[in-house]
Amino acid sequence: MASEADEQLGEQEQSVKNTDFLGAGPRIEFLDKSAYRQRRIRDAASFLPVLAVILMIFPLMWPRGVGEKSLTSYGMIYLFGLWFVLVGLTFLLSRVLRFPDVSADSEVNAEGTSE
Amino acid sequence: MISFNLLVLVALGYVAFLFLVAFGAERRAKAGRSSWLRSSTIYTLSLSIYCTAWTFYGAVGYAARSGLEFLTIYLGPTIVLIGWWWFLRKLVRIGRSQRLTSIADLISSRFGKSTALGVMVTILAIIGTTPYIALQLQSVTQSIAVFAAHSGESWQDDNLAGAAMWVAFGLAVFTLLFGTRNLDASERHHGIVLAIAVEAVVKLFALVAVGVFVVWGVAGGVGPTLDLIDASVQSQWAPVPSRWIGLIFVSGAAFLCLPRMFQVLVVENADERHLSTAGWAFPAYLLVMSLFVMPIAVVGLDLMPTGANPDLFVVTIPLQEGREGLAILAFLGGFSSATSMVIVATLAIATMVSNHIVVPSWLNARTPGAVVSGDVRDVVVLSRRLSVGVVLALGYIYFRLSGGGSALAAIGLVSFTGVIQVLPAMVGGVIWRGANRWGAGAGLIVGFVVWAWTQFLPSFGVDAALPQAVFDVGPFGIGWLRPQALFGIEGIDPFVHAVFWSLGLNAGAFMIVSIVTFPNPLERLQGAQFVKIFDYSTGARVWTQSTAQAEDMLVMAQRIIGGARAQSLFQAEARSQGKAGFLPDVTPEFIDRLERELSGSVGAATAHAMIGQLTEGTMVSVDDLIAVADETAQIMEYSNRLEAKSAEQDRTARALREANEKLTALSIQKDAFLSQISHELRTPMSSIRSFSEIIREGDLEESNRTRFAGIIHEESNRLTRLLDDLLDLGVLESGQVQLTQKNGDLGDLIERALVVAGVEGSDLKVFRKPTKETVPICTDLERLTQVFINLISNVLKYAVAENPELRIIVRSQTGQTFVDFCDNGPGIPKESQSMIFEKFSRLEDARMAGGAGLGLAICKQIMAALGGDVAYLPGQGGAAFRVTLPSNG
Numbered sequence A: 001m002a003s004e005a006d007e008q009l010g011e012q013e014q015s016v017k018n019t020d021f022l023g024a025g026p027r028i029e030f031l032d033k034s035a036y037r038q039r040r041i042r043d044a045a046s047f048l049p050v051l052a053v054i055l056m057i058f059p060l061m062w063p064r065g066v067g068e069k070s071l072t073s074y075g076m077i078y079l080f081g082l083w084f085v086l087v088g089l090t091f092l093l094s095r096v097l098r099f100p101d102v103s104a105d106s107e108v109n110a111e112g113t114s115e
Numbered sequence B: 001m002i003s004f005n006l007l008v009l010v011a012l013g014y015v016a017f018l019f020l021v022a023f024g025a026e027r028r029a030k031a032g033r034s035s036w037l038r039s040s041t042i043y044t045l046s047l048s049i050y051c052t053a054w055t056f057y058g059a060v061g062y063a064a065r066s067g068l069e070f071l072t073i074y075l076g077p078t079i080v081l082i083g084w085w086w087f088l089r090k091l092v093r094i095g096r097s098q099r100l101t102s103i104a105d106l107i108s109s110r111f112g113k114s115t116a117l118g119v120m121v122t123i124l125a126i127i128g129t130t131p132y133i134a135l136q137l138q139s140v141t142q143s144i145a146v147f148a149a150h151s152g153e154s155w156q157d158d159n160l161a162g163a164a165m166w167v168a169f170g171l172a173v174f175t176l177l178f179g180t181r182n183l184d185a186s187e188r189h190h191g192i193v194l195a196i197a198v199e200a201v202v203k204l205f206a207l208v209a210v211g212v213f214v215v216w217g218v219a220g221g222v223g224p225t226l227d228l229i230d231a232s233v234q235s236q237w238a239p240v241p242s243r244w245i246g247l248i249f250v251s252g253a254a255f256l257c258l259p260r261m262f263q264v265l266v267v268e269n270a271d272e273r274h275l276s277t278a279g280w281a282f283p284a285y286l287l288v289m290s291l292f293v294m295p296i297a298v299v300g301l302d303l304m305p306t307g308a309n310p311d312l313f314v315v316t317i318p319l320q321e322g323r324e325g326l327a328i329l330a331f332l333g334g335f336s337s338a339t340s341m342v343i344v345a346t347l348a349i350a351t352m353v354s355n356h357i358v359v360p361s362w363l364n365a366r367t368p369g370a371v372v373s374g375d376v377r378d379v380v381v382l383s384r385r386l387s388v389g390v391v392l393a394l395g396y397i398y399f400r401l402s403g404g405g406s407a408l409a410a411i412g413l414v415s416f417t418g419v420i421q422v423l424p425a426m427v428g429g430v431i432w433r434g435a436n437r438w439g440a441g442a443g444l445i446v447g448f449v450v451w452a453w454t455q456f457l458p459s460f461g462v463d464a465a466l467p468q469a470v471f472d473v474g475p476f477g478i479g480w481l482r483p484q485a486l487f488g489i490e491g492i493d494p495f496v497h498a499v500f501w502s503l504g505l506n507a508g509a510f511m512i513v514s515i516v517t518f519p520n521p522l523e524r525l526q527g528a529q530f531v532k533i534f535d536y537s538t539g540a541r542v543w544t545q546s547t548a549q550a551e552d553m554l555v556m557a558q559r560i561i562g563g564a565r566a567q568s569l570f571q572a573e574a575r576s577q578g579k580a581g582f583l584p585d586v587t588p589e590f591i592d593r594l595e596r597e598l599s600g601s602v603g604a605a606t607a608h609a610m611i612g613q614l615t616e617g618t619m620v621s622v623d624d625l626i627a628v629a630d631e632t633a634q635i636m637e638y639s640n641r642l643e644a645k646s647a648e649q650d651r652t653a654r655a656l657r658e659a660n661e662k663l664t665a666l667s668i669q670k671d672a673f674l675s676q677i678s679h680e681l682r683t684p685m686s687s688i689r690s691f692s693e694i695i696r697e698g699d700l701e702e703s704n705r706t707r708f709a710g711i712i713h714e715e716s717n718r719l720t721r722l723l724d725d726l727l728d729l730g731v732l733e734s735g736q737v738q739l740t741q742k743n744g745d746l747g748d749l750i751e752r753a754l755v756v757a758g759v760e761g762s763d764l765k766v767f768r769k770p771t772k773e774t775v776p777i778c779t780d781l782e783r784l785t786q787v788f789i790n791l792i793s794n795v796l797k798y799a800v801a802e803n804p805e806l807r808i809i810v811r812s813q814t815g816q817t818f819v820d821f822c823d824n825g826p827g828i829p830k831e832s833q834s835m836i837f838e839k840f841s842r843l844e845d846a847r848m849a850g851g852a853g854l855g856l857a858i859c860k861q862i863m864a865a866l867g868g869d870v871a872y873l874p875g876q877g878g879a880a881f882r883v884t885l886p887s888n889g
Helices: A002-022 A033-061 A072-096 A107-112 B004-030 B040-050 B058-082 B088-097 B103-110 B115-150 B157-179 B190-219 B222-231 B241-257 B259-267 B274-291 B293-303 B310-320 B324-365 B376-402 B411-431 B437-456 B468-473 B494-516 B521-531 B550-561 B563-576 B588-602 B604-615 B622-697 B702-734 B746-757 B781-798 B846-850 B855-866
Strands: B741-745 B765-767 B776-780 B805-813 B816-823 B869-872 B880-884
Touching (some): A072 B274, B004 B115, B004 B157, B004 B324, B040 B259, B040 B324, B058 B293, B088 B259, B103 B115, B103 B259, B103 B324, B103 B411, B115 B157, B115 B259, B115 B324, B115 B411, B115 B437, B115 B604, B157 B190, B157 B324, B190 B274, B190 B293, B190 B324, B222 B293, B241 B494, B274 B293, B293 B310, B310 B324, B324 B376, B324 B604, B376 B550, B376 B588, B411 B494, B437 B494, B550 B563, B550 B588, B563 B588, B622 B702, B781 B880, B855 B869
Antiparallel strands (some): B741 B776, B816 B880, B869 B880
């Protein structure tokens, strides 16, 4: 327990050093290809719930009372279809999304995790 | 016709099975073989306690009454989980690093380990959860009653109440056995988690089984089912936009804020990575759970007699169709939904009650300092067990008082809206550093009051809690306070109205009060840690150096987390400090670590208060915070300065190295020059000596004597020239040179220099552009000519090309005049270019014995004295020198 905490302290100091010598901060402007891809996958993971909200609210704009779009069966097919696609997309993202190191998730380490 | 007794037997057998499962899981975990118990599958399944009996039975009823609107209850959590990367991950990380025990602990810990906030959230959770537990009891007893009625027995209220009591009692035993076993509430409850995972599978399987039976067994396939839906009373899908959006929002928020959901999502989480699985797997679970709800609802409406309770279609349809095995399975599914929810909710609330209400009160009732001698461990365990009993008893009492009527069924959404009053403080606390405890408290109180007024009290029905007059004209005739038309805005859907005003005013109060008040240092520390959880893995210091004794601390820790664990913790700390034994130095870091460890058992606020009593309030102050910040800034500045200095030293070292190289090279050349000049002096000297000896001895022919005398004369001239050069250089270098300014024309000067250098007799071809050379100049013409002569003689000496050429280019640019002397010889190698203007420097060339290496040095000195310059001009195809004439001032 204690040693684990010590390690974490050590890491913290390390990262403080890294940032200090850069002065302005630890941001790395340009990443290599795989780290760049990871960033974009994270963007996709952040964007997905927004997409989900938009598409779930979308049926509110459909015409009511006329045509098959206003039928419950049509709504069911749309909503479950959407749901299924969202689950599929999240599944795909969870396959390719690499979890950052639990103890280090700063921008400095972002490049370090690339292979 | 199944006997009612068989159902009871099956139910009891199922309960016994669950006990065995939980017991087995605890044993495996104790034996250290718990890796699969910590898998992401178990985690995902444990989240299914979101689907309670309200879902299992109620969703069908909801669908039968309001069509597809029931889906919103599942779409909200789906959005939250799909966006796990954005918020859930942060929440789970905070929960793990701060060892949170409940959602009340999260709020309390974030806002300066405030006891008051913990109490407020706990009370809100009790009020929001008790009706919900009652609802579960009701659904179980109602489904039992269905079977009783089916087997010909008629159940009275007494029978229902009795069954509910037995169910509540059984759940209490289960929760006590597996929920209050380990004191550390932030540790996983393997038995409970595995049992609810099993129940998750059972309820999903049961609902799907009923659904498959209804679609393919009763309706006759997918197509006919859809036709049936379109032929039912729910054929038109006409969502009310405000309700649709409001319900999705509330269910998503409730997924985060419900105490039982926080328990399984955050407290029981074994690994952050499980979120990435749960992110898609739990929405998939919800999808399957709700897939057959609509078909069951319409088939039930079609099949069952009018007036049948649609909430029980899941059980009554199979019974009606004579599928008793399926009906029992459905009952077990509903039973699973109800019990898993009650167990986890009770556990979560009991932890909150004991950590935020009982233990702090118990501590307050004692004189300060007595903590060390009191037996906290027993108090905590006892209070948690009592809380379990009390929470379940409250649920039961609520069930009895409400009469189990339809009022209870409506409580689901009311409860959701009540619980999500924590949302602003929770989300704000996690993403906004400026949020403080005054704001959180104000938001919670405002939200709670508005919720109670607009939704909770009206939910009991008109004339139950609030009289009709209040709905019509407001309390005491104040119209704008009407519970379903606040501020006089009428016509909003009552549910949306309550959500909008309670959460809106809550969030508003939270932000405004946070902005105008000031947080204490501990809040600021915690705020920074929560908001920047991914930047800090360990916390900043909360304690300053204190006088507390390690022994007192050990005694206290033993009382809370038990002897063995406390001792190993202290021993490990002592070892890491390089000490033997069990008593480490009491450093601020150690106090922090100890506090965190204790907070896993008794919550952040209590742990903080207990440590505070021992250390006698040596907590960090605002000044300390600022001092720490200053220190950091100083260290940063210091390191920046070091950086700059070391860069400067690098530069100096490089310059020194270059100078040294130059000096070494010069020294070598000086040695070479000395031997050269000795040679230069000796050669004419020896010829002068020998020829003068010959002349002194006489009898020489006249012609020979003249010739010898000529040689002597020539040699002494050479000597004189050499000495003149040396003297000249000496004078130039010392700056005592006399200059005679005269006006002249550049072309004339070049002409004369070419003549004096003896170009005419040689095969050197000179290219000039006389028109450009007519530049009037005013300087020491003699000296300038000397420079030209030297440069031209160099060309004569060193241009080894077959047809040597010299181009003299005069160029005027921006008030300055350049004269370039370019030959077509081999040029000067790059490494020598920096040396050629030094005294004594000569290129390693066999042909240059004629000069002493002073020519260019003299040129340089003259030009410097005249205010111009001469430099080597690289890249001209041969050696090239540029003379920059002094500007005509």
